[in-house]
Amino acid sequence: MSASQRQTLAERVAARSGVDASLVEAVLAAHAVPDSHVPVMARSLRVTRLRLRGTKAGPQGTGPFDATFDIPTGVVMAVGANLRGKTTLLEAITLCLRGEPRELQRDVAKWLSDVECDTEINGRPTGFRIVMRDGAIAEGSIVEATDLAALRSGGMGTKTVLAAASAKEYARAVDVFMLDRLSLEPLLAALNTGGVQPHRWASYFGALYPPAGREPVLIGETAMAGLAGRLLTVFLDLPGAALYTRVRAARDAARNRAKNAAASRTSDTERADARRAQLDALQAARTALGELALRSATRPASAVAADVTTLAGQLADAEAAWTAAGALHRQARAARQQDQRALNDHRESAVARALFHGLDPVACPRCEAPVATERRAAEAHSHICAVCTQPVTTDDDGETERETQAALEAALDASTRAAAAALEAYERAEEEVTKLSQRLTEAEVELREARDAATTDERASLELAAARAEGALAVLPDDDPVLIDPADTILDALVAELEADLVEPSRELFEELGAEIATLAREFGIESVTEIRIDRAARLKIWKGGADAGGFTAQSPGERLRLRIATVLALLRVGHRRGIATHPGLLMLDSLKAEEVQDSDAAALLDALIRAAAETPNLQVLTTSADQSLPVGKLPADAIIAPPAPDQPLW
Structure with missing residues (x-):
């Protein structure tokens, strides 16, 4: 797509979205919409050698092993009795090329110490090296070489392009490396949470090593997130298909975010309509009440009653507070009076003592008996009163008297202030009671007048309407409706335009692909197939004997296995004819006789695979069978991996 053509796309998106072209250009740039579609180089992946080293333990024999398998192009079959290591060959290759195990048995993984897998990726010699410890990847590396011999020897002409010190690091290294070398992008899927989930190389690998026949997915190993359809469009290299998938995932993620934001409230349109209706009702009620107020001097009875x-x-x-303040005032006043009396009594006693102390009586003031001379003498030196024989106050006792008087004066001062404060509070409370009593009397008079007014019913009806409108508005959010982000509108339009660009070229391509799958299905033993159609979501529609036979999942497990193989081979054939990048060409099938495939069917399927490999450049099929006679006479000796003896393990 040239720069002018890209501008045309921007104009088309702007016209569809109604957004200014300059903003459309910015959104296209933000989502890395390329200036033009560059066809991807042809993809190819071929395994050339597998080496397994370690120490075996168990009933099949013990001791160290070091087995190397050279693997040619075309169809290669590992044969041997069950539980003799056939599937392990495929799983070991998977461990190297996928970056993580799929179904490698734990006990077998613990036997392994080193795994080497040599490949050619787009014609370039590439080796995968793994060191195993206790059944897990401990170290790993990816090396490239000038030729396969150098790769095998590890000598001159090789270089390490990626190295890892753990299983997690190795998986990441393989993921990045394979996506880059095979010109593949992560497959993005929108999440319900509003995020985007990338599906990377491990998801692509499911198209190289398909699951068992009973699984419901046509291509790949999972049906979630529409991955089968995404794999299909990528492997057909439809112009803009990868871009369409990426932009659609971004658009769907944005939609999910907006949906989650609005999940707990009424939709914007409904909310705005409801709010407008309640505002109109409230305004009408208030206007009518205002007009009614002009005709009536009184306020609404309900408002007056509330007052x-x-x-x-x-x-x-207020009366309760007044009563409490009165009681407090009386208590404070009584306390002050008591403190005043105490101080007065003390003062009077002191004066009396001072007065009588200065007297020199000669007789008792009560009985007039004379005071004896010896009592007068005792009073002088022992301070005992000559009249009553009680101790006479000294100067020290006078100091105590002064301290007592000071304390009584302080107490009186405090109680005087408290009484004044209580009186002030009492007067304020009394004033508040008087004021409220007057207001209540006025309100009661107004209420009687309002209830007698001729407009009471009308006013009550209008007030009820206003109250209902206010109540409805109270539960409706008062914020403005959420505005639609122009970027989301642009993404919608961009997805629509890119999809429109895919429709025409994909129609002819998918018709050709469906016809090719039908041809191969018949060759693989499903002879009743008359027509197969496939769409961009990787859904098959099958006709047998001219009658509708349903989709992929409606077929038997054995037929599903054949249809999976036919789909991959059809991709390769159509891609080769059209000169487009498709499936890398490596197909691994565990047991051709699984899933109810009979001996005659397995032989026919193997013959068809051999013919397809001869007619399809870069195709390599690695498969297994417990029937050691199945490949004899059909495959060359170097394409049959067999044990030394019928009951012995392969390695």
Whole structure:
């Protein structure tokens, strides 16, 4: 797509979205919409050698092993009795090329110490090296070489392009490397949470090593997130298919974010309509009440009644406060009076003592008996009163008297202030009671007048309408409706335009692909197939004997296995004829006789695979069978991996 053509795309998106072209250009740039579609180089992946080293333990024999398998192009079959290591060959290759195990048995993994897998990726010699410890990847590396001999020897002409010190690091290294070398992008899928989930090389690998026949997915190993259809469009290199998938995932993620944001509230349109209706109802009720107020001097009875209720409550509270303040005032006044009396008594006692102390009586003031001379003498030196024989106050006792008087004066001062404060509070409370009583009386008069007004029913009806509208508005969010992000509108339009660009070229391509799958299905033993159609979602529609036979999942497990193989081979054949990048060409099948495939069917299927490999450049099929006679006479000796003896293991 040239720069002018890209501008045309921007104009088309702008016209469809109604957004300014300059903003459309910015969104296209933000999502890396390329100036033009560059066809991807042809992809190819071929295994050339597998080496397994380690120490075996178990009933099949013990001791160290070091087995190397050279693997030619075309169809290669590993044969041997069950549990003799056939599937392990495929799983070991998977461990190297996928970056992580799929179904490698734990006990077998613990036997392995080193795994080497040599390949050619787009014609370039590439080796995968793994060191195993206790059944897990401990170290790993990817090396490239000038030729396969150098790769095998590890000498001159090789270089390490990626190295890893753990299983996780090795998986990441293989993921990045394979996506880059095979010109593949992560497959993006929108999440319900609003995020985007990338499906990377491990998801692509499911198209190289398909699952068992009973699984419901046509291509790949999972049906989630529409991955089968995404794999199909990538392997057909439809112009803009990868871009369409990426932009659609971004668009769907944005939609999910918006949906989640609005999940707990009414839709914007409904909310705006409901709010407008309630605002209109409230305005109408208020306008009518205003007009009614002009015709009536009184306020609404309900409002006056509310005032009466409020004032009555306030008056009751104020009277209670007044009563409490009065009691407090009386207590404070009594305390002050008591403190005053105490101080007066003390002062009078002191004066009396001072007065009588200065007297020199000669006789008792009560009985007039004379005071004896010896008592007068005792009073002088022992301070005992000559009249009553009680101790006479000294100067020290006078100091105590002064301290007592000071304390009594302080107490009186405090109680005087408290009494004054209590009196002030009492007077304020009394004033509040008087004021509220007056207001309550006025409100009650107004209420009687309002209830007698001829407009009471009309006013009540209008007030009820206003209250209902206000109540409805209270539960409706008062924020403005959420505005639609122009970028989301642009993404919608961009997805629509890219999809429109895919429709025409994909129609002819998928018709050709469906016809090729039908041809191969018949060659693989499903002879009743008359027509097969496939769409961009990787859904098959099958006709047998001219009658509708349903989709892929409606077929038997054995037929599903054949249809999976036919789909991959059809991709390769159509891609080769059209000169487009498709499936890398490596297909691994565990047991051709699985899934109810009979001996005659397995032989026919193997013959068809051999013919397809001869007619399809870069195709390599690695498969297994417990029937050691199956490949004899059909495959060359170097394409049959067999044990030394019928019951012995392969390695």
